Amino acid sequence: MISKTQAKTDIPTQIKNSELVEIRRRQIVDAAVELFIEQGFHKSTTRQIARASGLSIGSLYEYIASKEDILFLVCDAIHAEVEKGVADALERAEKGPNTLAEVIKEYFWVCHQMNDHILLIYQETQSLPKKFRKLVLENEVRITGLFTGVIARLMGTGDLPGMDEKTVDLIAHNISVLGHMWTFRRWFLANHYSIDMYIDLQTRYILGMCRATATMV
Amino acid sequence: MISKTQAKTDIPTQIKNSELVEIRRRQIVDAAVELFIEQGFHKSTTRQIARASGLSIGSLYEYIASKEDILFLVCDAIHAEVEKGVADALERAEKGPNTLAEVIKEYFWVCHQMNDHILLIYQETQSLPKKFRKLVLENEVRITGLFTGVIARLMGTGDLPGMDEKTVDLIAHNISVLGHMWTFRRWFLANHYSIDMYIDLQTRYILGMCRATATMV
DNA sequence: ATTATCTATAGATCTATAGATAATGC
DNA sequence: ATTATCTATAGATCTATAGATAATGC
Numbered sequence: 001m002i003s004k005t006q007a008k009t010d011i012p013t014q015i016k017n018s019e020l021v022e023i024r025r026r027q028i029v030d031a032a033v034e035l036f037i038e039q040g041f042h043k044s045t046t047r048q049i050a051r052a053s054g055l056s057i058g059s060l061y062e063y064i065a066s067k068e069d070i071l072f073l074v075c076d077a078i079h080a081e082v083e084k085g086v087a088d089a090l091e092r093a094e095k096g097p098n099t100l101a102e103v104i105k106e107y108f109w110v111c112h113q114m115n116d117h118i119l120l121i122y123q124e125t126q127s128l129p130k131k132f133r134k135l136v137l138e139n140e141v142r143i144t145g146l147f148t149g150v151i152a153r154l155m156g157t158g159d160l161p162g163m164d165e166k167t168v169d170l171i172a173h174n175i176s177v178l179g180h181m182w183t184f185r186r187w188f189l190a191n192h193y194s195i196d197m198y199i200d201l202q203t204r205y206i207l208g209m210c211r212a213t214a215t216m217v
Numbered sequence: 218m219i220s221k222t223q224a225k226t227d228i229p230t231q232i233k234n235s236e237l238v239e240i241r242r243r244q245i246v247d248a249a250v251e252l253f254i255e256q257g258f259h260k261s262t263t264r265q266i267a268r269a270s271g272l273s274i275g276s277l278y279e280y281i282a283s284k285e286d287i288l289f290l291v292c293d294a295i296h297a298e299v300e301k302g303v304a305d306a307l308e309r310a311e312k313g314p315n316t317l318a319e320v321i322k323e324y325f326w327v328c329h330q331m332n333d334h335i336l337l338i339y340q341e342t343q344s345l346p347k348k349f350r351k352l353v354l355e356n357e358v359r360i361t362g363l364f365t366g367v368i369a370r371l372m373g374t375g376d377l378p379g380m381d382e383k384t385v386d387l388i389a390h391n392i393s394v395l396g397h398m399w400t401f402r403r404w405f406l407a408n409h410y411s412i413d414m415y416i417d418l419q420t421r422y423i424l425g426m427c428r429a430t431a432t433m434v
Numbered sequence: 435a436t437t438a439t440c441t442a443t444a445g446a447t448c449t450a451t452a453g454a455t456a457a458t459g460c
Numbered sequence: 461a462t463t464a465t466c467t468a469t470a471g472a473t474c475t476a477t478a479g480a481t482a483a484t485g486c
Contacts, residue, residue: 042259056466181394205426212425
């Protein structure tokens with residue numbers, strides 16, 4: 001949380017009132033997300049973003065220093081929302097039995113609902129300056145880490161078989177990516193599977209991984 | 218094969234000598250791939266592409282009609298190379314025992330070697346006009362279909378347990394995507410796993426999926 | 435004559451800023 | 461006085477084409 005706030009603060013502004021900065025940047029991000037999803041980052045112009053934010057082009061540049069700043073704010077906001085969604089989901093899931101399956105289900109639903117946003121991050125992370133890209137990838141790692149945490153806890157309580165750290169990490173990354181896969185292969189998958197069927201099959205697969213490892217140790 | 222050639226022919230050119238068209242377009246694609254990998258599609262200019270191809274900007278436009286045409290030629294050439302790599306790999310793998318594991322290994326190595334190219338397709342497919350995007354996604358489906366074919370054959374010979382069509386399809390897509398995952402999460406994975414270790418672990422999981430399904434049917 | 439190639443540039447943007455104006459608080 | 465906002469535009473591209481030139485074959 002601290003590092004995220006830190007990162008946002010790093011983006012320069014000419015405006016003194018920090019509350020106002022937050023409000024206007026929220027307007028900017030909301031407008032930009034929609035434009036980027038529809039047209040992509042490069043085809044969206046700063047003028048379009050200004051207009052959709054309800055600001056003049058001059059005012060827009062009081063709140064950011066470059067177009068890339070906007071892209072970073074957008075990516076960071078999306079990750080914050082995904083992270084919140086996952087954290088909430090974990091909380092709900094960890095109360096019931098069969099926890100890992102519940103966690104996967106809740107997470108995949110977050111991906112399903114944030115389809116376009118997750119896709120946007122896949123497509124435009126490359127357009128960020130190196131410094132920002134690094135921060136965005138750190139967000140990605142942190143979110144994956146939430147899954148690592150769950151698996152570790154379940155191993156502790158004996159609800160999952162013992163696995164070494166590398167295995168646990170890879171399972172966590174697989175969960176992340178198979179959730180994303182629903183978004184970036186949706187053009188195919190949604191024609192052949194319902195989201196529920198997709199979740200069922202992939203869950204079986206991921207649990208199979210844990211079992212496969214267990215029988216090998 | 219026919220449909221691929223068809224697609225290329227669809228791109229208009231002012232040049233009559235079709236052999237020359239092929240030569241020049243190969244120059245253009247080779248130059249553009251490098252530029253796109255380094256700078257992305259939007260930041261690469263048609264002048265840069267012309268210069269790197271050894272053509273004038275005027276000549277470049279004799280061989281294509283728009284910058285997007287170049288991106289399509291690039292994506293299509295990459296897919297052709299991936300498909301050839303996978304087809305070759307299948308041929309080698311299907312001779313030995315433990316075929317599915319061999320296929321996965323060979324395919325993941327193709328991904329490893331074509332890292333930047335696969336990444337490029339993930340990032341820039343969105344920049345294609347709809348008509349071209351459709352063709353590129355069809356390439357992706359066709360490549361995934363190669364895996365479906367192997368699994369089906371192995372089920373036929375009893376080397377894999379019986380699975381319904383939807384399960385087989387999803388396993389094929391998982392193989393595709395977990396290979397790509399090595400490219401688009403390489404910034405993390407390569408710091409924690411060697412390519413060999415990655416292949417070993419993921420292979421175990423994919424085989425586990427077949428087993429998990431089998432014990433359920 | 436026909437084909438391929440080149441130079442020069444039209445025409446259309448786009449990002450970012452300078453400098454003017456309006457609003458707020460002392 | 462200070463802060464926030466706006467209009468107008470500098471300055472820098474970039475794609476795509478028109479029209480001239482060179483090379484090749486009849």
